[in-house]
Amino acid sequence: MENSCKNVYITTPIYYVNDVAHIGHAYTTIIADMLARYSRLTGYNTYFLTGTDEHGQKIAQSAEARGKTAKEYADEVSGKFRKLWDDFDITYDKFIRTTDEEHKLGVQKAFEKMYEKGDIYKGEYEGFYCVSCETFFTEKQLVDEQFCPDCGKPTNIVKEESYFFKLSKYEDKLIKWYEENEDCILPRAKKNEIMNFVKGGLKDLSISRTSFDWGVKLPESLNEPKHVMYVWLDALMNYVTALGYGGDEKNMDFWPAKVHLVGKDILRFHSVYWPAFLMSLDLPLPDHIAAHGWWTRDGEKMSKSKGNVVDPKEVADAYGLDAFRYFMLREVPFGQDGDFSQKALMDRINSDLGNDLGNLLNRISGMSGKYFDFKIDSKDVVKYHEKELNEVQEILDNVEKYVFNMQLNRYLEDIWKILTIANKAIGDHEPWAKMKDGKTEEAMALVALITNIMAKVALLLDSVMPEKIAKIATSLGLEINNESYNKLIVNKELIGETTITKVEQLFPRIEEILLEQAKPTEVSKTEVEEKKPSKKEEKKETQEEDNLITIDQFFETTLRIGTIVEAEEVPKSKKLLKLQVDVGEEKPRQVLAGIKEFYSAESLVGTQACVVANLKPAKLMGMLSEGMLLAAKDEDGLCLIRPEKPKTNGTKIS
DSSP, X not given: OOOSSSEEEEEOOOEETTSOOOHHHHHXXXXXXXXXXXXXXXXXXXXXXXXXXXXXXXXXXXXXXXXXXHHHHHHHHHHHHHHHHHHTTOOOSEEEETTSHHHHHHHHHHHHHXXXXXXXXXXXXXXXXXXXXXXXXXXXXXXXTTBOTTTOOBOEEEEEEEEEEOGGGGHHHHHHHHHHOTTSEESHHHHHHHHHHHHTOOOOEEOEESSOOOXXXXXXXXXXXXXXXXXXXXXXXXXXXXXXXXXXXXTGGGOSOSEEEEEGGGHHIIIIIHXXXXXXTTOXXXXXXXXXXXXXXXXXOOOTTTTOOOOHHHHHHHHOHHHHHHHHHHSSOTTSOEEEOHHHHHHIIIIIIIIIIIHHHHHHHHHHHHHHTTEEEOTTHHHHHHHHHHHHHHHHHHHGGGTTTTOHHHHHHHHHHHHHHHHHHHHHHOHHHHHHTTOHHHHHHHHHHHHHHHHHHHHHHTTTOHHHHHHHHHHHTOOOSHHHHIIIIISOOOOOEEEOOOOOOSSOOOOSOOSOOOOOOOOOHHHHHHTOOOHHHHHHHHTSXXXXXXXXXXXTSOEEEEEEEEEEEOTTOSSOEEEEEEOSSSSOEEEEESOTTTOOHHHHTTOEEEEETTOOOEEETTEXXXXXXXXXXXXXXXXXXOOSSOOXXXXXXX
């Protein structure tokens, strides 16, 4: 494994505490755990970091909706993540939380250093802000002139005083880094996407907020108590604050990271913002930023409304944690989207794990017990089976290169080629026939060959399936440690003499699915609103027969008739009109509608419209909007949806 030192630092993203852990979180964490276990086995000082990202407007809003403080809510969800990783025996060295005091101090230290360097300055920002993504977008980037291009949720126009990071200053340096480091972003195709983005030009990045206060405050030296840091600056810094940056710095010798593992949806933050921050702080850049794909279920996008979200704990409990780990790592090439199905998982368990791996161990146990009282001696293996040993060694010489190039499925495919060599050798050499012919020495050499192959495979699979491999190691009399790794893998030696111990069947055959198939479940109006799809997704999903809602779900949205009693233009806005709409309540509601291009303010006064009356109020350009007007838009323009005849204000639409 190429590395300039004996230290290896591996990180997952820190998970945002706005939901429970799902299969995507488990996938990232299992990959990181595999890399960490593998690094320790091969002799590297390893530091493995995971944790939770707990600041930002979205968390504050989610907490408020649940009647909790932001810290109470963050404590609750962060605790669930940590418990799941503990249940999954994830071998992290540190679980960081962005609410940790040491982290806050480190982030403030970094902000101060970048400010003193001249890379941070004060200004004012106005733009379309997506609370869910914690990101600003230009008007051109929006879908249907309103919705976030990443998550499809509505954006708000935000104007506020802000500190900016001179991201534009680092444009050329970033491109140089990409060009000089072939594998700095994996898969390589993703690097091309990022390079094209940066070559398109970088704007300075707004890195503070004044519209909410749930975040890390700016350093006291700046005397700006109303500002909190942009959540992505806060979050990305965790990778160095976890090592003590800005504090005792006791583990900073693990920096730079060997691998930052991230989902493809947050690759831009990690491969543009993060290296620019590091350049500003005069810190080395990571070796690899590796972005994995998303998971579907049975060929469909997962969603709460479909009831098909995969709970990783349920799957692991039903099918076994090690089987789940193997499936996730083997099933899909890293970087591509994967599909989870119980049928595919069962096939992997019954075929790869049961027939190929588990059955081979049974054959070792059976042959050694029947012919040699479970005692194995490797002294004649080279004499009779040099051909098979060379075939195995040729694979071993190449298999490890796949690990830190994130070709984990290839790593496992090649290990299974070794198992095929072992199973084939038994059929080719027929130890039962050799025993019948009195060729005991040859029969022992064959059983010892298979035992040695299994031992070498066990060492390489320990990082993938640690619980099951521990049982295989017990059966072979093998210790899973760096000493054994160096002996059997690096130095190409054999295990010598050993005694085989019988173990229980490792992967019993599974004939029927063990978990109930997904059933549609009802979701709250808030969940529906928060998960509004992008335009492309919307078109695709409307074509699917199962994209249906219940009548109860429909009635969770309250639609009423309202009369527009006042209307005026919003200064500095090309699209917004400020309306006062009477929906039969004590006083009219203020609604900001993006219809200025199609209606004049005067033409709307006294007319009626259909109003979404139970929409959560939102701020647009600093003004409160307490509803939404229904409209239809095509190539001929936009028109409001109106009642055919005048109706009493507040009349419910059903």
